[in-house]
Every structure is written in C-alpha cells, then in structure tokens.
Amino acid sequence: NAGVTQTPKFQVLKTGQSMTLQCAQDMNHEYMSWYRQDPGMGLRLIHYSVGAGITDQGEVPNGYNVSRSTTEDFPLRLLSAAPSQTSVYFCASSYSQGSSQPQHFGDGTRLSIL
Amino acid sequence: GDSVTQMEGPVTLSEEAFLTINCTYTATGYPSLFWYVQYPGEGLQLLLKATKADDKGSNKGFEATYRKETTSFHLEKGSVQVSDSAVYFCALRSYNTDKLIFGTGTRLQVFP
Numbered sequence: 001n002a003g004v005t006q007t008p009k010f011q012v013l014k015t016g017q018s019m020t021l022q023c024a025q026d027m028n029h030e031y032m033s034w035y036r037q038d039p040g041m042g043l044r045l046i047h048y049s050v051g052a053g054i055t056d057q058g059e060v061p062n063g064y065n066v067s068r069s070t071t072e073d074f075p076l077r078l079l080s081a082a083p084s085q086t087s088v089y090f091c092a093s094s095y096s097q098g099s100s101q102p103q104h105f106g107d108g109t110r111l112s113i114l
Numbered sequence: 115g116d117s118v119t120q121m122e123g124p125v126t127l128s129e130e131a132f133l134t135i136n137c138t139y140t141a142t143g144y145p146s147l148f149w150y151v152q153y154p155g156e157g158l159q160l161l162l163k164a165t166k167a168d169d170k171g172s173n174k175g176f177e178a179t180y181r182k183e184t185t186s187f188h189l190e191k192g193s194v195q196v197s198d199s200a201v202y203f204c205a206l207r208s209y210n211t212d213k214l215i216f217g218t219g220t221r222l223q224v225f226p
Contacts, residue, residue, distance in 0.1 A: 004157075031212060042203060042218040043158075050212070058213070090157055096212060100146045100165040103207075103214055105157040 002026050006091050006106035013081045013113050021076040021109050023091030031096035032074040033058070033103070034066065036087040043090065049074055050096050081113045116141040120204045120217035127194055127224050135189040135220045137178075137204035145206040147171075147180055147187040152201045152219070161189075161202070194224045 007022045025032065033048035045058030049068040063085060065077040074093075078085060088110050092103040120137040127133060139147065146165045150158040162171030167182035176191045187204060204217040 033214070035216075040218060042216040044216075045213060048213065092158075092214070100163070100207070102148055102160040102163055105150075105159070107157045 004091055004093055004104050004106035006089075006109050008109060009107065010110050011112070013078075013111070015081060015083060015113060017081050019078055019081065021078075021089055021091075021111070023074045023076065023106060024072050025074075025091075025093040025104070026072065027093060027104065028071060029093035029095055029104070030071065031101075031103075032068065032091065032093045034064070034074070034076045035090045035092065036060065036085075037090060037108075038087050046076065046089075078111075083113045085111065086113045087111060116145065116206060116208050116213075116215045118204050118206055118215055118217035120202075120220055122218070123201075123221040125220060125222045127222070129196055129224055129226050130193045131224075133189070133191040133194045133198075133222065135202055135204075135222070137187045137189065137217060139185050139187065139204075139206050141185075141206055141208060141215075143209040145208050147178070148205045148207065148214075149176070149178055149187070149189050150203040150205060150216075152203065154200070158203065194222070196224045196226055198222060199224045 004025045034046040035043040047066040049055045091106045094101045094103040148163045149161040151161045162173040164171040164180035170179045201219045
C-alpha cells in the first residue's frame with residue numbers, strides 16, 4: 001500500500017510565487033490534515049477536512065488554502081509565498097470515527113522561500 | 115484549549131541506558147494519547163497509543179501508561195539502542211474535535 005503520498009519532496013520558491021503541495025491517500029480515510037513543522041514548535045495544524053467537500057481551519061491557516069473534492073486528495077495551496085512559510089509540511093490521514101484512530105503521515109515536503 | 119507539554123531535549127544516553135521522556139497534557143473530556151517517532155529525514159510514525167485511563171501502550175520495547183490522575187503519558191524504554199536515536203512526539207487526539215495536538219518533540223541521541 002502506498003499510504004499517504006506527498007509531492008514534491010523538496011521545493012524552492014521566490015517570495016510572492018504560488019504553488020500547490022499535493023497529498024493523496026489510498027486508505028479511504030475520511031479525515032485528512034496538513035501540518036507544518038518548525039524547529040522547537042512541534043507540528044502545528046494548518047487546515048483539516050473531515051470528508052469530501054468539507055474543510056476547516058486549524059491553528060495556523062493564514063496564507064494557505066485547501067479544498068477536498070475527492071476522498072483521496074487534499075492539496076494545500078500557498079497563495080503568495082513568504083519567507084515565514086519556509087518549513088517542512090506534512091499531510092496526514094485517518095478514519096474520522098473516534099479519537100482513538102491514529103493518523104498516518106506522509107514523508108513531508110521541505111519548502112524554502114527565498 | 116487542549117495542549118501537550120513534553121520535556122525539552124536533547125536527551126543524550128549511552129546504549130543500554132534507561133529512557134524516560136516526560137509528557138503531560140491538558141484536555142477536556144477523554145482524549146486518546148499517542149507517541150510518534152520521527153527518524154532523520156522521514157515522516158512521523160505511530161509508536162504506540164492508549165485510548166483510556168490506565169491503558170498501557172507498548173511497541174518495540176517502548177511503553178507508556180495513560181495516567182488520568184496525573185494527566186501524564188510518559189514514554190519509557192528499559193534499554194535503548196543507537197537505532198532509537200530520533201525525535202519523539204507526544205500527542206493527544208481530542209474526543210470532541212478529532213484534532214491531533216502535538217508536543218514540541220524531544221530529540222533522543224544514543225551513543226555506543
């Protein structure tokens with residue numbers, strides 16, 4: 001099983017550029033989420049989705065957009081990249097029923113904004 | 115709101131030493147608790163979990179017990195190996211919102 005697949009693995013952008021980080025899962029999970037990981041701050045939730053057509057904001061949503069047109073895909077869009085968005089981004093998925101379900105993580109996208 | 119606090123690292127140990135990484139939480143209701151591990155250059159992997167009070171999660175020699183009275187979920191291993199060197203994250207998943215809340219992570223370095 002592929003699990004959670006993120007592309008690209010690395011990306012360098014210039015300030016003001018836009019791009020989309022892709023995330024796909026093949027486990028038929030309803031719950032998907034995006035995190036950013038920064039030194040000394042753990043993982044912070046950007047946006048999440050409890051099912052196709054439904055998205056909501058997490059802890060740090062500003063500067064990011066998401067959509068969920070299918071169960072499998074949950075892309076994250078940077079509208080106008082800023083140096084503060086330099087980070088490692090992780091996508092995760094899980095069954096939504098019940099808090100006991102662990103989340104499965106992709107390998108991450110390392111993003112640098114110059 | 116819900117939160118997780120874990121000890122700062124790095125934790126530096128010699129091989130075969132005993133490991134404890136402290137984790138405490140604040141949450142409403144009855145969250146599930148998790149430990150995730152991140153090896154260099156990789157994503158997070160679930161290490162163990164516990165879903166109710168007094169549950170003990172265990173995997174690969176690691177253990178953690180859900181202590182509701184002290185709101186803690188400390189990670190322990192009796193004898194660490196060099197291959198255990200990684201960053202360990204304590205996390206809770208809220209019963210009400212399904213959100214996963216992480217601690218800041220603790221880097222473990224094990225030397226031969």
